[in-house]
Amino acid sequence: MATVDDALDAAATAAAAASAAAGRLDSVKQNQLAMTQQLNTITQQLQLLIQGGGGAGSRGGGLASGGAGGSGGGGGGTVGGANVGGGAPQRRRIDxxxxxxxxxxxxxxxxxxxxxxxxxxxxxxxxxxxxxxxxxxxxxxxxxxxxxxxxxxxxxxxxxxxxxxxxxxxxxxxxxxxxQNIALDRVAFEDCRQSTSETFDDFYIRLRGLAEAADLCVTCSDTRSLDSHSSFR
Known part of the structure; x- marks a missing residue:
């Protein structure tokens, strides 16, 4: 037959168990709150990335409709978030x-x-x-x-x-x-003749180069070029 002491001990044990259970419940609630806050933070960061990436995709002429945001988001990740921050694009190196x-x-x-x-x-x-x-x-x-x-x-x-x-x-x-000695260049121009193995185009190009070196005007060089070619013929 149970005594009063036994009843008190049982009551104390039950109270301790209830207190421990309440503590565990509080810990679970706190963990749930912390996880909820973390999820909210991650969601906000993802929204910022998607919005920034979507803008970059629009500037770059991305795909139409919802695909623009997705493709833009991928582009933003590639450049390390530079587009999201509004950074200037990298210039090409002069080569x-x-x-x-x-x-x-x-x-x-x-x-x-x-x-x-x-x-x-x-x-x-x-x-x-x-x-x-x-x-x-x-x-x-x-x-x-x-x-x-x-x-x-x-x-x-x-x-x-x-x-x-x-x-x-x-x-x-x-x-x-x-x-350069322009006098010698003009002598070279006057003495220029088309060789037997030289086409007229090659001869004319060479003659115009000599005329330019001799600092002759365009009209004078053209007239003398024709005269030189005519005298050869």
Whole structure:
């Protein structure tokens, strides 16, 4: 038969068990609240990423409808969130390696031909959109050592110059012209004749090059070119 003490002990045990159960319930509730807060935070971050990625996808002409946001979001992840933060896109590096170097002993005609190639490169690479110092750095890369010496020593143009590549090319053009004897160039033009193995086109191109080196006007060079060819025939 149970005594009073036994009843008290049983009651104390039941109270302890109830207290422990209540503590466990409180712990579970706290864990649930913490998990809910974490999920809310993650959801907000995902929404921000999706919204930012969707904007980038729209700017880049992404797919229509809901696909735009998804594809844009993928793009944002690739660049490490740079688009989401509004960062400027990375510029292309200037690469003039496709050009031959302009030589220190280049003739006036050779410089003119090379300059045409340089102008094409500037147009295709949009060189004018780059800072002046980067434009000049790209220009110096296409000068051979002899021409670099001419630019730095003879023309006294340092690497820190504020001149543009066009300005420097104009000075190089004047320098090369000053080193040529126009009188001898005109004699070479007058003595030019078409050889038996030379086509008329090749002869005319060569003659025009001599005319340019001799600093003849276009009308004069054309008239003399025809006279030279007629005298050969």
């Amino acid at each position: 003039p390696s496709c050009l031959d170097k302009v030589l220190g002993d280049a003739s006036f005609s050779q410089l003119r031909t090379w300059r045409n190639h340089w102008n094409d490169f500037c147009q295709l690479s949009q060189l004018s959109t780059y800072p002046a110092n980067e434009q000049m750095a790209a220009f110096r890369m296409v000068l051979d050592p002899a021409m670099q010496q001419i630019v730095e020593v003879a023309l006294e143009i340092s690497s820190a110059t504020s001149l543009s590549p066009t300005d420097v090319l104009d000075q190089i053009n004047t320098y090369i012209r000053s080193k």
